[in-house]
Amino acid sequence: MENQPKLLWWIFFTIPLLIISNLQNCAYGEPQVPCFFVFGDSLFDNGNNNNLSTLAKANYTPYGIDFSKGPTGRFSNGNNTADVIAKLLGFDDYIPTFNEAKATKNILRGVNYASGSAGIRNESGRLAVGDVISLDEQLQNHRIIISLITEALGNKDSAMKHLNKCIYTIDMGNNDYTMNYFLPQLYNTSRQFSAHQYATVLIQQYSQQLESLYDLGARKVAVAGLIQNGCSPNALATYGTNGSSCVEVINNAVQIFNSKLIPLVTNLNANLPGAKFTYINFYQIDAESTRAFRFTRVACCNLTSTGLCDPSTIPCPDRTEYAFYDSAHPTEARALILGRRAYRAQSVTDAFPVDISLLAQL
Numbered sequence: 588m589e590n591q592p593k594l595l596w597w598i599f600f601t602i603p604l605l606i607i608s609n610l611q612n613c614a615y616g617e618p619q620v621p622c623f624f625v626f627g628d629s630l631f632d633n634g635n636n637n638n639l640s641t642l643a644k645a646n647y648t649p650y651g652i653d654f655s656k657g658p659t660g661r662f663s664n665g666n667n668t669a670d671v672i673a674k675l676l677g678f679d680d681y682i683p684t685f686n687e688a689k690a691t692k693n694i695l696r697g698v699n700y701a702s703g704s705a706g707i708r709n710e711s712g713r714l715a716v717g718d719v720i721s722l723d724e725q726l727q728n729h730r731i732i733i734s735l736i737t738e739a740l741g742n743k744d745s746a747m748k749h750l751n752k753c754i755y756t757i758d759m760g761n762n763d764y765t766m767n768y769f770l771p772q773l774y775n776t777s778r779q780f781s782a783h784q785y786a787t788v789l790i791q792q793y794s795q796q797l798e799s800l801y802d803l804g805a806r807k808v809a810v811a812g813l814i815q816n817g818c819s820p821n822a823l824a825t826y827g828t829n830g831s832s833c834v835e836v837i838n839n840a841v842q843i844f845n846s847k848l849i850p851l852v853t854n855l856n857a858n859l860p861g862a863k864f865t866y867i868n869f870y871q872i873d874a875e876s877t878r879a880f881r882f883t884r885v886a887c888c889n890l891t892s893t894g895l896c897d898p899s900t901i902p903c904p905d906r907t908e909y910a911f912y913d914s915a916h917p918t919e920a921r922a923l924i925l926g927r928r929a930y931r932a933q934s935v936t937d938a939f940p941v942d943i944s945l946l947a948q949l
């Protein structure tokens with residue numbers, strides 16, 4: 588209860604900021620925060636899987652067909668959602684992958700650790716597609732980068748001060764459903780747990796992982812809710828729609844998880860001094876963004892049996908008409924909508940309590 592005033596204070600404090608932020612124009616030059624760290628799955632991966640032994644790779648054409656550097660490992664024809672958020676935060680250059688950052692010591696502006704097929708649980712994705720950098724391992728990679736930052740800035744204190752100012756985005760949990768719970772031929776979780784129990788155990792583990800991130804100096808953390816995994820061409824092809832436009836059993840399960848993320852964020856903010864966690868309602872943003880496209884339930888590229896783009900084929904000519912590039916991942920056109928609404932909420936329910944543009948100012 589003693590935390591209540593602090594929380595209220597924070598909410599009231601953010602309202603004037605909301606007004607200021609909406610009056611401001613996009614400033615060019617310096618980014619709004621000195622650094623941006625990205626944790627997540629294939630929605631955010633920018634090439635971390637390229638050197639892994641896995642089927643979950645996108646470092647070949649037609650991926651990157653609209654990207655200046657060609658195929659890089661992004662699961663998209665162009666920029667992905669993390670790239671869009673980085674750009675909106677004012678970063679001119681792309682955030683490097685973990686391997687690039689480590690090799691070039693380009694570490695102070697932030698690092699992208701995201702890995703396609705990764706989950707909160709270590710086993711998610713592994714039995715389905717191969718090696719993966721799970722969230723625990725992404726946090727381990729972050730510790731390596733922090734030691735390099737400490738070295739670069741001279742001491743732990745300066746490193747912590749720097750890390751406190753960064754924005755962190757984290758998109759995790761989708762593969763704990765699509766590449767675990769809903770693959771009963773490979774995983775036992777759907778026999779061990781009801782959808783409610785599973786969401787609870789995932790949230791417990793996620794809570795500890797988010798606390799570890801806080802212990803590593805993160806204060807401004809945007810936690811992405813799960814997308815409508817039941818509406819992907821992959822889910823529709825695998826499960827059939829049974830008369831509805833999406834696979835409801837999947838959407839219902841991920842919504843249970845999402846409903847527990849909001850209280851998780853609230854609890855972290857109440858219990859961890861200086862913490863500013865915020866929830867991004869990707870489920871709603873995903874659902875609404877899809878409607879902007881002519882083709883909403885079919886992939887733009889021709890698919891392999893794993894649901895990724897077939898390397899030998901030419902994708903659809905107009906990528907801006909498709910919501911999905913392959914059987915599970917958004918086109919750049921849709922990533923632009925996802926990133927923009929995460930950065931600046933379009934509806935009051937897009938983010939709780941603040942969007943990323945406000946998080947940058949706190």
Ligand SMILES: *[C@@H]1O[C@H](CO)[C@@H](O)[C@H](O)[C@H]1NC(C)=O
Binds near residue numbers: 637638686
């Ligand atoms: C990744 O693989 C590429 C090509 O095989 C190689 O050049 C590069 O050194 C590898 N990077 C790491 C970090 O292993």
Ligand SMILES: *[C@@H]1O[C@H](CO)[C@@H](O)[C@H](O)[C@H]1NC(C)=O
Binds near residue numbers: 665674
């Ligand atoms: C992709 O991102 C880069 C770097 O932020 C940016 O320069 C480029 O305009 C983006 N492309 C599109 C189509 O948004």
Ligand SMILES: *[C@@H]1O[C@H](CO)[C@@H](O)[C@H](O)[C@H]1NC(C)=O
Binds near residue numbers: 723
């Ligand atoms: C995750 O699982 C792999 C394979 O079973 C194992 O080698 C690795 O140590 C595990 N990582 C963590 C962080 O538990």
Ligand SMILES: *[C@@H]1O[C@H](CO)[C@@H](O)[C@H](O)[C@H]1NC(C)=O
Binds near residue numbers: 773774775
């Ligand atoms: C699933 O359960 C069976 C039987 O209990 C066990 O032998 C197997 O190792 C389990 N598989 C996984 C991936 O946990």
Ligand SMILES: *[C@@H]1O[C@H](CO)[C@@H](O)[C@H](O)[C@H]1NC(C)=O
Binds near residue numbers: 829836
């Ligand atoms: C299909 O819908 C019917 C009626 O709503 C329901 O009883 C059945 O369980 C559904 N099947 C699947 C596979 O979702």
Ligand SMILES: *[C@@H]1O[C@H](CO)[C@@H](O)[C@H](O)[C@H]1NC(C)=O
Binds near residue numbers: 889899900901
């Ligand atoms: C991709 O699939 C479409 C039909 O879905 C077909 O018309 C086209 O020829 C295929 N492209 C290639 C390069 O195989």
